[in-house]
Amino acid sequence: MEQLGGYRLVALLGEGGMGRVHLGRAASGRLVAVKTVHEHLAADPRFRERFRREAAAARSVAGPFTAAVLDADPAAVRPWLATEFCTGPTLTGAVSALGPLASGELAALGAALAEAIAAVHAAGLVHRDLKPSNIVVTRDGPMVIDFGIARTSAEESLTDSGEIVGSPGFIAPELLTGAGEPGPAVDVFALGSLLAYAATGRPPFGTGAVHQVLYRTMHGSADLDGLEEIPGAREGSTGWRDLLGSCLSQEPGDRPTVTEVLTACAAWTEGDPWWEREAVAGLIRRREDEVAALVANAPETTAAGPTEPAGPRNRADPRNPPVESADEQGGDSADEQGGESRTPDTTVVSHSPGTTAAPGAGADTVASRGTSRRRFLRWGGAALAGGSAIGGVAWLTSLTGRDGEDDGPKSPPSYTLGRALWTRDIGEATPVRHGDALYLTGADGLIRLDARTGTVGWTYPVEDITDIVPGRELVQVLRVTDLLSSEIVALDAATGVEKWGTGDLRHNPRRPLELRRPDAAADGDSAAFSVSADLVCLVTYTSYATQWARRTGGNRPWRAYGFDPRTGDPLWFHQGGEAEVVGLHQAGGRIAVASARDSFADGTEEGEPLAVLRVADGTLEREIPGGSRYVEAHPGSRGVRCYATGGRLRSVDLATRRTRWSRALSEEETDAGITPTAVAGLVHTATYDTLKALDAETGRTRWSLKDIGSPTDRGSPVVSGGLVYGPGRAPEGEETTDGRPTWGVHARNAATGALVWAAETGDVESVVVGAGGEGATGSGLVHVSADGTLSTYAAPEPI
Known part of the structure; x- marks a missing residue:
């Protein structure tokens, strides 16, 4: 199995115009996303310097809702970057599957993303490409990924003249005109556009040809129809329409600060966070199962993680918790994998021990090959991210699915x-x-x-x-x-x-x-x-x-x-x-x-x-x-x-x-x-x-x-x-x-x-x-x- 910088490359997840993204595994067993640069770009000294600066800056970002950059080697023959691997659907996939978010759900999402952007800004960076496909919804909340085009003002000299950085529909007008130095307000604009999309299920500046979307961004008004009013919002405010409308102002100075957005969203949250509710949690579990199956089926490797060494938990890295025993976790014991039921209202019916499990029968089948699903995910941690600056990551369903007709399983091992x-x-x-x-x-x-x-x-x-x-x-x-x-x-x-x-x-x-x-x-x-x-x-x-x-x-x-x-x-x-x-x-x-x-x-x-x-x-x-x-x-x-x-x-x-x-x-x-x-x-x-x-x-x-x-x-x-x-x-x-x-x-x-x-x-x-x-x-x-x-x-x- 190929190794790069001490990481075993388990599977190719995606490839784009700037490079490839691999599912990797550290010597400790931790899962990472390893992003490599195409050879023709690596031959450009100017590109290498830009890559080095961006990697160094991104490693300084630390927040509960940002995917950490763990390691990088811009000087390698094939420059690479290792990031935290975040498991879950992108925000695009979640909204597409479950529909627009209700007001309380939107507020929880907005508060988390505002906190993530604040962490980016605290590191002296501007993200500049905040969009639904750069948000991965995990069991720990939405994670902002892809700092490939985040820059400090000192790095602007390395940007090609006339280059437009960002994604149509989420790019602030000042990035399109090149008027002045892009500051934190460009991320506020993108956040407003992203939350409007999550609330309505449609981009606020519409769809279609890129030039049409950019024109509407510059000269049109955002489509905010259908946004809910917020009972108890500040006097004179209708809630979401006012907040997101101000985020999408043409002038950077007319937009609220990230702190103001965070304060408003925090006041409007209701109940449990959106990502902990069953509909979203089900999508997340599906992605986790796919990652577990992909690793379990990878050649020359096993789904089992290494034994956790004795000693206290490393508190400096809360995103990489140690493996706990089945007892400490509440148990992935036999009764959860086909044995006797623990509840009186169900009975598990098992077939003979010789029965072969159906192909792709899910996480429990994967667990039997070396580790439980929960143990795997506790060790592997975070996960599958959507598109990135050096190549989009393909969904695992498309990587592992089969075309053509499949008669499906006929005799499951238990039910x-x-x-x-x-x-x-x-x-x-x-x-x-x-x-x-x-x-x-x-x-x-x-x-x-x-x-x-x-x-x-x-x-x-x-x-x-x-x-x-x-x-x-x-x-x-x-x-x-x-x-x-x-x-x-x-x-x-x-x-x-x-x-x-x-x-x-x-x-x-x-x-x-x-x-x-x-x-x-x-x-x-x-x-x-x-x-x-x-x-x-x-x-x-x-x-x-x-x-x-x-x-x-x-x-x-x-x-x-x-x-x-x-x-x-x-x-x-x-x-x-x-x-x-x-x-x-x-x-x-x-x-x-x-x-x-x-x-x-x-x-x-x-x-x-x-x-x-x-x-x-x-x-x-x-x-x-x-x-x-x-x-x-x-x-x-x-x-x-x-x-x-x-x-x-x-x-x-x-x-x-x-x-x-x-x-x-x-x-x-x-x-x-x-x-x-x-x-x-x-x-x-x-x-x-x-x-x-x-x-x-x-x-x-x-x-x-x-x-x-x-x-x-x-x-x-x-x-x-x-x-x-x-x-x-x-x-x-x-x-x-x-x-x-x-x-x-x-x-x-x-x-x-x-x-x-x-x-x-x-x-x-x-x-x-x-x-x-x-x-x-x-x-x-x-x-x-x-x-x-x-x-x-x-x-x-x-x-």
Whole structure:
């Protein structure tokens, strides 16, 4: 195995225009990222001097949220730099996978990053390339990486004339004009842009060609639509919009200091840090598993770390803790790796000792080769970072994944058999989970249950409830009666008491006077609604499900009503065209209304127009021809989403509406559902009896399994905590079936398909995995509706 500067190079992680990045291991066993410079650049004395100065300056940065530069040799034949190895997704990957951050989460991120920037500035440096891909979210918090272009003012003479340093959309205007010496304010600008991206899911200066983004940075204004106001913010301030708007000021002197940003963010934090919450922690664990597997499979090395020498912990380097024994760590003992369960509500079922583990079955398999996952990560410490100044680091999934079809594992070595904590007859009621509460909507009205115990909290005994949106303080309830009357009622989440209601829409003061007359045309017989922090939108329409419904409905237009989510006060009214509404979506200060004039045209490619309204006043911003097929793809929306429509699976960039990949569905897959967003680089599709994992970037099949499918026709698989859930056959039963599996529910490793957990429930109608909301104590539960009975289980350990 190749050695460089005392580091064994375990694997090549990535290569770019300036060099390569390797996963390395020190003699002590510590993992590092070793960055090497290309030979043609190393031959340039000026480049070597710049490399030497930057490495020396970066080694002086010391902060809890910065990746440390550990060692460097600019004089080597192949100059190299060793940095702390940070495990986790980049901020780009986390936001793409989980969506924009809520206010309290954003504040925690902002405070950590401001502290990191303060550490950079304290060393006399300016980072100058702060961006989402240079932030790695680890279990210890967000880590700022890549000091390859950070400089002191004394080093500016070594910068090529006319060179623009930074990334479009995050570069301060003064770096583009070269006006004056770049100071700490350029990092404040980048921080403001980065936090705006994390809060909205879109860059504040848009996307597109580089010159267009740079032009908007210089001459346009930042897109801050959708930012939350902060209750209790200083007088005259609206919170995030004011803070980030000032960070993005054209003039450096108009921006706040890093300390001021840190103070504001620290005051707005709520609850546990964002990176400690389950959704983010699951992504981090996935990256940790990949690093452990990569090292375990590396040639001429082993996953086992060296024995920790006796003596006290080196307090000078808190990021490199010693290995602890299994007992000191709480134990990676046998019962955590397939032995007897420690909890009374689960049973681990083991196959014969001779059973071979499925390929890539996860961290426990890696651990058996020489060290436990936890021991490995305690020793290896930190991890996989995104792009760097001397070459982007590729995700380990792309390095270790396989193209082409994989039949997936058939006989996992062990799985956990779930036992119900409680059950309840619910008939045809629909369960919805939020925080510690489980809501049932059915013929008896709305019932709130304690998710952990099944105890009834309150009942709202009304008929005609068609949809609910639960929140931390209010539960929004939509009712549509047989009298062409639709209304929203807001209930107190704790007590079930009505707080406000929209009332009879015919008397809505925002409707035009001609529509408030007694003889005015009524609203349609159906309704949909959406809820955000800024708006509750109710849309009424005529159902076009059948020709009879269309004729008797009189081809009524759809109508949209906006209400204040806190008080229910009417805000605006908008009347659309004569069509059925088939989708509603709010994002980025807009609300998209997808319509269809003929439900039988679902197989066509063009679809109906998508109307995009402004959340602020309900005015029509634009109409996208043929856009109704992808209701989430509209101005203000960002990210990537997958669809199963028109006989194809598609991955669509929501900002550009561009199809990233598309694949035809076979005749057996016509009822397929697909997870809308990627988790750990994969999306999953399910039919009545088949589950597949697809590469999110290419659409290629990674693995495919029979005997596990979708809870409902065209339903999407349920993915949570690195596991994918669906109805399956008895684990010891036959491998294939001619019909939909009806034994119970399976939880499979989302990355490999290996069986992790199973419960016998009967014919599964729905699966709800309770990750819990902010402050929830009833997380870690699986609620399965089957044959009219709701059963609740302790969820398997996330992967």
